[in-house]
Amino acid sequence: MKRISGQQRLWFYRILTLIVTAILVHILAVWAAPRLIMQVLMRGPMAQTLNMHNQAAFPPPVTAASRTVVMPSPDLLYSVCVFDLTAGPVRISASPNLKSYWSIALYAANSDNFFVINDRKFNGKPADLWLVSLSGSSDTLPVPAGAQVVVSPSTTGFLLMRVLTGNYDAEKAVIEPARHTLTCTPA
Amino acid sequence: MRGKPSVNRWQRIGIGFALYGCAVTLGLGSAWWVLKKAPWTIQTVRVGAWETSLLAGSAHADLYTRAAIAANGLLALGRDETMYFIASQDDAGHPLRSRCSYRVEGVPPQARWWSVTAYAEDMFLFDAPNQQYSLNGTTARLDASGHFALTTGGQEQPGTHWLPTPGDRGVVLTLRLYNPEPELQAAPTSLRPPMIKAIGACA
Numbered sequence: 001m002k003r004i005s006g007q008q009r010l011w012f013y014r015i016l017t018l019i020v021t022a023i024l025v026h027i028l029a030v031w032a033a034p035r036l037i038m039q040v041l042m043r044g045p046m047a048q049t050l051n052m053h054n055q056a057a058f059p060p061p062v063t064a065a066s067r068t069v070v071m072p073s074p075d076l077l078y079s080v081c082v083f084d085l086t087a088g089p090v091r092i093s094a095s096p097n098l099k100s101y102w103s104i105a106l107y108a109a110n111s112d113n114f115f116v117i118n119d120r121k122f123n124g125k126p127a128d129l130w131l132v133s134l135s136g137s138s139d140t141l142p143v144p145a146g147a148q149v150v151v152s153p154s155t156t157g158f159l160l161m162r163v164l165t166g167n168y169d170a171e172k173a174v175i176e177p178a179r180h181t182l183t184c185t186p187a
Numbered sequence: 188m189r190g191k192p193s194v195n196r197w198q199r200i201g202i203g204f205a206l207y208g209c210a211v212t213l214g215l216g217s218a219w220w221v222l223k224k225a226p227w228t229i230q231t232v233r234v235g236a237w238e239t240s241l242l243a244g245s246a247h248a249d250l251y252t253r254a255a256i257a258a259n260g261l262l263a264l265g266r267d268e269t270m271y272f273i274a275s276q277d278d279a280g281h282p283l284r285s286r287c288s289y290r291v292e293g294v295p296p297q298a299r300w301w302s303v304t305a306y307a308e309d310m311f312l313f314d315a316p317n318q319q320y321s322l323n324g325t326t327a328r329l330d331a332s333g334h335f336a337l338t339t340g341g342q343e344q345p346g347t348h349w350l351p352t353p354g355d356r357g358v359v360l361t362l363r364l365y366n367p368e369p370e371l372q373a374a375p376t377s378l379r380p381p382m383i384k385a386i387g388a389c390a
Contacts, residue, residue, distance in 0.1 A: 014206055017206065018209055018210045018213075022214040025210060025213070025214025027250075028214070029215050029218035029219075030222065030250055030251060030254045031250060031254070033222060033254040033257055033258060034256075037258065038261075062312070063312070063318065064318075064320070067311050069261050070261055071304075072311070073302065073304065073363065074320035074321050075302045101300055101365050101366065105262070105264055108246075111262075112244070112245070112246045113244035113245070113265055114246055160262055164365070166324065166326055167326065
């Protein structure tokens with residue numbers, strides 16, 4: 001039986017190391033991808049331009065030039081906010097008073113959509129959400145009756161308000177003031 | 188003779204760096220390929236030419252689904268709020284190309300509101316000269332049998348809602364259903380999928 005030489009053994013371990021390292025890098029990259037993409041979204045050029053750290057911002061309607069987030073919907077008017085619970089809870093409110101669809105969705109730092117609520121749930125009433133971190137307590141917060149406490153799985157994350165606009169030019173006078181009712185500020 | 192061990196050491200270091208470089212390149216390249224080019228790695232349900240992920244936006248999404256959604260459909264909503272059906276081929280199974288014309292026809296889906304949007308393969312909107320990027324539940328005109336219709340392609344097809352797709356690129360059609368009916372949420376295959384048929388020869 002032919003014996004394996006030292007050189008062959010060395011190359012066996014080299015190739016084995018290459019394969020194991022490649023697999024580890026692959027898994028790490030797949031794990032990190034949504035987190036990195038969210039970081040770019042929350043700290044990148046759009047976030048800097050719109051100044052949306054614990055503050056609502058109102059990007060223009062979607063066009064072919066909108067290339068910050070993939071698959072932008074041309075039928076929705078977006079409002080955004082990067083929430084940061086490091087210094088304490090964040091209060092989110094909105095009162096669009098629209099008959100058509102609108103929603104507020106919250107995304108964790110790993111891109112999970114951990115909370116969403118739409119106009120049907122509010123039934124014409126204003127939205128009042130108090131966002132707290134997992135380690136934070138809502139017991140001492142002055143949460144008014146009718147407000148909802150939401151626990152975020154991550155300290156930072158992204159708020160996306162969607163307002164339906166089947167025909168923006170025709171509806172602009174109504175939906176622009178409606179979406180500008182969104183606030184997102186430290187409580 | 189005294190210089191040989193030193194040369195061997197540098198050789199080994201060089202081989203080590205080259206191997207680790209290959210490993211990192213392989214790892215990153217395969218991750219990119221899986222997320223952007225191999226959509227079968229995420230759990231989807233197919234209805235006609237359309238596919239939907241049951242775990243988009245969900246905290247229960249697995250590693251690959253979460254990453255693929257972030258790379259191809261960031262900020263998606265869960266299916267109790269919105270369902271996304273994606274088509275990158277026609278009913279005959281041919282990849283959608285922007286230089287070809289297609290007719291998309293169907294009945295309004297079981298949802299509060301819906302839209303069909305044409306994206307380029309990079310998942311951004313085409314630079315449509317008429318700034319029409321979608322057909323939706325507000326703008327769609329139904330025919331006598333209750334069907335909507337649209338066409339995509341470089342050339343306008345008379346008498347239909349035209350979504351221009353200039354250039355020669357891949358096309359991805361997205362059917363969004365806002366507040367889908369509970370029956371559809373529970374059984375996405377119950378969707379009556381809009382048909383996607385090529386019109387004539389590609390330009």
